[in-house]
Amino acid sequence: MSVQDDLTSVQRCLDDLSRSVGRLEQQLGSGGLDIRRVRADADHLRESVALLRASASLQASSRKPELVTIPDQPYDDTQWTDCDDEGLGAHHGPEHRR
Numbered sequence: 001m002s003v004q005d006d007l008t009s010v011q012r013c014l015d016d017l018s019r020s021v022g023r024l025e026q027q028l029g030s031g032g033l034d035i036r037r038v039r040a041d042a043d044h045l046r047e048s049v050a051l052l053r054a055s056a057s058l059q060a061s062s063r064k065p066e067l068v069t070i071p072d073q074p075y076d077d078t079q080w081t082d083c084d085d086e087g088l089g090a091h092h093g094p095e096h097r098r
Contacts, residue, residue: 003056003060004056007049007052007053007056010049011049011053014042014045014046014049017042017045018042018046021035021038021039021042024038025039
């Protein structure tokens with residue numbers, strides 16, 4: 001599972017929790033300390049997951065492929081003594097062609 005899939009799953013669970021807490025508030029009343037604490041904790045979890053989702057999306061968008069540095073200096077010509085430039089002919093020019 002990807003991070004986004006896991007965060008979506010957590011969000012669904014929090015939605016279920018919020019609905020359940022709402023039903024409890026209707027049955028027990030919303031004035032008691034315990035139910036208010038449960039509501040506050042559920043709301044805090046929702047906010048925390050929203051922050052986590054934002055942080056995860058920033059991390060995903062900031063990931064860049066690793067760049068390879070290519071030096072400005074020309075390559076050593078002795079590396080290419082045993083080959084020709086493809087399509088351009090031999091290094092020696094037209095006078096050395098057969």
